[in-house]
Amino acid sequence: METVLSIQKLTKNFGKLCAVNHLDLEVLRGQVFGLLGPNGSGKTTTLGMLMGVVNLTSGSFSWFGETATHHTRKKIGAVLEHPIFYPYLSGQKNLELNAMIKGADPKNIAKVLDTVELTARKDDKYRTYSLGMKQRLAIASALVSDPIILILDEPTNGLDPMGIAEIREIIKKIAAEGKTIILASHLLDEVQKVCTHFAVLKRGTLMHVGPVDDVGKGEEIVEVHAYHDDLGVLLQEFVGSASIKRESGLYQVMMKDGFHSKDLNHFLFDKGIVASHLATRKKSLEKQFLEILSDTSHKS
Amino acid sequence: MLHLLKIDLKKLTSYLTFWVICGLYFLTLGFTTASGMEILKWLASKGAEFGASININRIPLYHFPDIWQNLIWISGLFKIVLAVMVVISITNEYQYRTLRQNIIDGLSRGEFLKSKILTNVLLSLMSVAMILSIALITGSIYTPEVEWDFFFLGSEFFFAYFLEVFAFLSYALMLGVLVQRSGLTIVLLMLSNMIEAIIKLNIFRSGGEEQIGWLKQFFPLESITNLVPLPFARYAFQEIQDCVTFSAIAIAIIWAILFNYFSYLKLKKSDI
């Protein structure tokens, strides 16, 4: 697949603080790439360097295989950290200005306003918008030049659950159109729900990179419940169980490689027990994320 | 080029403050320069009450070719108002962080600065056009016998006036880029002349005047004021400099370039 973004040894120091440390990353066309990390891990700084607002300390990157200039940025739609607009201009006028700078066709404006459902409020001044509307206008401005790639930095930050759901729907809609997206977030389930690939940053260092689907591979957990007094003991006899935990009345069986819930069900059935509850849980990204982050704190 | 100017004008033309400040500037500039004779008449009538009599028609304030230098010198006093507008325009970009978004959207830092400089050029040209028309109209009214070559005698002053306004706006833009906060920048802008005067006072005190006094003309703000010399002393039978000197032009041009270059350096090297 075609490489959209390639980063080599990207580094940024703010005085003594190393905000981004020798970062290597590749983003391919069509990926929805999550940049995951706790607050202060260097996500915004990384994106700032990619978008020309933060000067690099060292390293390099290329967009679409070419060295980046301000012309390259016109082909990218990006919102870093907060929506930024002229408060005294209407949403419409703000987008007209974005389109002028990007050299985009002003005809796109109506379409992107529609995408983010702001058409009804387009002539109101930006400063009268709610936070959710501001975030949506920011997504509209990023889309106005019909970019190849979209960069969103914590797009649901500070929103209520409704607003969060709206934004995620919009992102999924855009991804379904085949656009490449880079999504920086400190929210694990956001990345899990929206992204195809993800990287984890910790204090500016890359900890992990890979597809979201791989998460939890070979780490199946089966939750079971049955009306049987010695269920815990019985489960230990099952050849496929690696370990067993009891949590809120349910047994959680960590499966060995190659064993699945079907096998466990079979085992119980042979023993004459009918499970009243049987569910497969893939290890969540959250657990893996916490593991990745704690792994290294042991080492350091 | 035109594209960059359009971008900056798009930001300003929907901004109420811009219209208010520019409106006030062009109105007060227009009224003050156009009504000098009325002011003189009023002064004369006051004087008459105290028994003094001045024949105001003997003062050729609005006669070609005196009118050029007279009106332009007066107009120069108003440029601070435009400079405040320039400061607001640039510091807003920092306060709203729109400078950052402009760069993200695909302007280079140089292009961003260019868009601001082009607006400064436009504002300077509009000031020139305004004074040119007022001088032509009032001059034709008040000058007893209009001769055509009087018109051309004024051209050097218009170039100097353009440079005076443009260099000062460049200075205001640079202050805005360096300080980034509107209130502080405006205070510094207002105090600039005084600060420069204090520095000069300390350098040239105690008799150094004769040996190094010629250095004064190289100071940035002095170089801007030096472009158009004060004309009115000529009506008290004193010699005045009634032309624009080449050296004054050269020094002011160099400062105008430096102001904008310093803005560029600052923009280039900072994280925004």
Ligand SMILES: Nc1ncnc2c1ncn2[C@@H]1O[C@H](COP(=O)(O)OP(=O)(O)O)[C@@H](O)[C@H]1O
């Ligand atoms: N302009 C700056 N000057 C100094 N330190 C900064 C600056 N911007 C960010 N930092 C620091 O760099 C680190 C990474 O910040 P940031 O990239 O904003 O993290 P994230 O976006 O992952 O929350 C933080 O420790 C932050 O305090």
Ligand SMILES: [Mg+2]
């Ligand atoms: Mg951030």
